[in-house]
């Protein structure tokens with residue numbers, strides 16, 4: 161939200177639509193002062209304010225939220241890049257007033273991803289308000305609306321909750337997922353059965369993504385610490401060619417995202433090979449799109465010591481690891497890894 165040079169944003173929004181007033185009231189009633197709630201929590205409050213039935217389709221839901229909160233969708237032609245955006249600007253002044261205009265665009269996202277990207281961009285307005293509210297007593301460290309890591313996580317969680325509410329996500333079990341697969345997907349998943357990796361595969365993630373209008377990466381975000389990974393005894397990681405996020409240098413195949421069972425952890429930003437994903441580099445360079453290759457690996461994983469929340473030990477985990485390279489038009493190429501992660 162680079163154009164958000166309005167402070168306070170809250171008063172601009174309150175002026176805009178009554179839904180904002182109702183939402184702020186709901187926030188004030190349930191979120192402590194000085195705290196920015198999670199994106200999912202903020203989205204639940206949006207649902208409750210609009211009283212939308214949980215069965216509303218994601219497409220309807222996103223457009224209802226936009227309308228109720230007075231957020232316009234820009235012309236498709238106005239978005240040039242692959243990234244969506246959210247902007248605030250001033251309308252042409254009329255005789256009586258000049259108003260702030262709140263606008264979002266989904267960039268060149270394909271139809272299946274449009275709703276998710278729009279919901280994410282809408283979330284930036286909600287985040288800006290909550291950040292402003294949390295910092296009301298102090299001077300903000302960064303300008304409102306900056307795309308920090310925290311802001312991005314909030315917006316994805318908000319978007320995921322709108323597309324696929326938590327009560328839906330709680331229904332996900334291995335049996336539920338298996339029933340969702342098409343016969344062809346089931347056949348493809350079954351090719352991994354000799355490695356014991358057929359219960360949760362790229363095809364399961366893809367099916368979840370299309371069922372709920374999510375991206376594969378949004379599904380992985382929803383699966384982090386989800387009970388289904390405890391049930392499957394599995395972990396999921398996404399690697400990508402990126403520079404070190406702290407130094408901005410040393411581009412390499414690094415851990416970009418993960419979904420962990422409740423007892424496990426791996427280290428974000430660290431190179432794939434340094435965590436035992438030794439075949440990742442070659443497979444990333446050579447394999448074709450959406451083709452799964454299984455290789456044995458000896459992974460360095462962290463395990464929570466029993467009953468001690470903050471204590472971790474490093475464990476070497478010899479396991480079969482299923483790698484799938486995925487080319488996404490708007491995001492570039494990434495490598496998915498799914499493996500056994502015993503307790």
Ligand SMILES: [Zn+2]
Nearest residue numbers: 280307312315
């Ligand atoms: Zn964003």
